Amino acid sequence: MTSRAERIPQKTHKPLRSRLYALARWLHLYASMLSLLVVLFFAATGITLNHPEWTFGTTTTTHTYTGTLPQSWQQNGQINWLETAETLRAAHGLKGRVSDTRADGQEASLSFRAPGYAADAFINQADGSYTLKVVAQGPLAALNDLHRGRDAGAAWAWVIDLSGGFLLLLALTGFTLSLFFRKTRTAALVTALVGALVLLGMMWQTR
Template sequence: MVSKAEPSIRKASQLWRARLYTLARVVHLYASMVSLLAVLFFAATGIILNHPEWTFGSAQTEHAYTGTLPPGWQRGGQVDWLKTAETLRTRYGLKGSVSDHRNDDQQASLSFRAPAYAADAFIRMQDGSYSLRVVQQGLVAVLGDLHRGRDAGAAWSWVIDLSGGFLLLLALTGFILSLLLRKTRRAALITALGGAGVVLWLMRSAG
């Protein structure tokens, strides 16, 4: 004997599945649109990182400078780091942000960093004279550092986090869509389990 509650339960279940399917499809669609450029960029730069022997766009330039800081770079015997950094940045067009600064009784040092870019200044505390070395690497190194998020700043860090979030949404909603469709459910589960097994085996082999 069929319970009167069973049709309503079945109907509610079908309605829930239909709503979940619609939501997953919409999220999957827009996540894929937003993630397209991120997928292209991180896929291409990942391949580049995996082949360090590739030399295109890998030219490196180095420049060395010397000079003396203007009066006022110290206040009360302490280095005015902001004024010192901006003086050097203005004189030589330095890029990036200050990543490190320190000093002792004899010498102060100041470093600027950006993707594939490094500028290091060493300053004599006695008279403000300095030497500056600037190293700029090529396009391949820039792309590699952007892929890793190295010395790219807070804004690029947000780009990486958001890209990862959208890719996660893309993968989860795609998996949900596959599970909700009866024709693809079995294949989706077999593929997911098989892929997870292969990845775990490769991770174990690499370790």
């Protein structure tokens, strides 16, 4: 008759190799699922960035507006940039972040920037009259600017950083997984070495 202690299954510790393999596989699987759309986006826009001669989706429209700001936009020679920007935004449906404010006593200017979008206002400080030029590029140009991180804001900068981290994790876990398979380990290492040498050679040629 067996005792109660003997009937309780004993926990066995898996070897370190098995635990490393399971961790690498888990990280690789879920990181790839989380970053799938990110990889597709940066892969596609990387190709379009490399071919500026492709013109589909890059149609540019330009509009010029004129008007006069309310008197409160400037008091005692001091410009209320926030009110000025919001007045222009409301009047003309502008988008993007405000940047490049400038004033020299005669003319003031400010710009609105977003991916694939630019609006520049030039204001006569004597009477508040302004000329506004709005340039809107097509959706492909906007996507290319997102790839670069141009005029996309701090939140998108975090997206780019996190995307880079996920891609780095995918590469490292994928390389780690290849080391666990004896039959293909040598071929994987040789392929990685050849790929690294080719990349370094191409980088050297661009100098």
